[in-house]
Amino acid sequence: ALLFVVFAFASAPVFAAKPCEELKAEIAKKIEAKGVKAYSLDIVANADVADQKVVGSCDGGTKKIAYTRK
Numbered sequence: 001a002l003l004f005v006v007f008a009f010a011s012a013p014v015f016a017a018k019p020c021e022e023l024k025a026e027i028a029k030k031i032e033a034k035g036v037k038a039y040s041l042d043i044v045a046n047a048d049v050a051d052q053k054v055v056g057s058c059d060g061g062t063k064k065i066a067y068t069r070k
Contacts, residue, residue, distance in 0.1 A: 020058040024065055027056055031067075038070040 020043045028041055042052070044066050052066035 017060060018058050020063050020065065023056050023058045027065060027067075036069070040068045040070065042066045042068070 024041050024043060031039060031041075041055070042065070043058070043063055044052070045063055046061075049064050049066060052068060054064045055067040056065035057063070058065060
């Protein structure tokens with residue numbers, strides 16, 4: 001899962017223009033393909049990102065997709 005997070009950080013600018021729900025679904029597929037089942041992905045405004053791991057940027061860079069492992 002850590003490798004995925006590193007990949008997501010590296011590719012975040014590429015996905016910034018995508019709609020958040022579309023990008024969230026793509027990221028979820030990749031996480032689940034790695035066998036991770038207990039996690040959540042949340043779409044948050046840039047200002048609301050706290051201690052979460054950001055795995056994507058969307059809606060023109062105005063929002064982030066945050067990953068939390070449960």
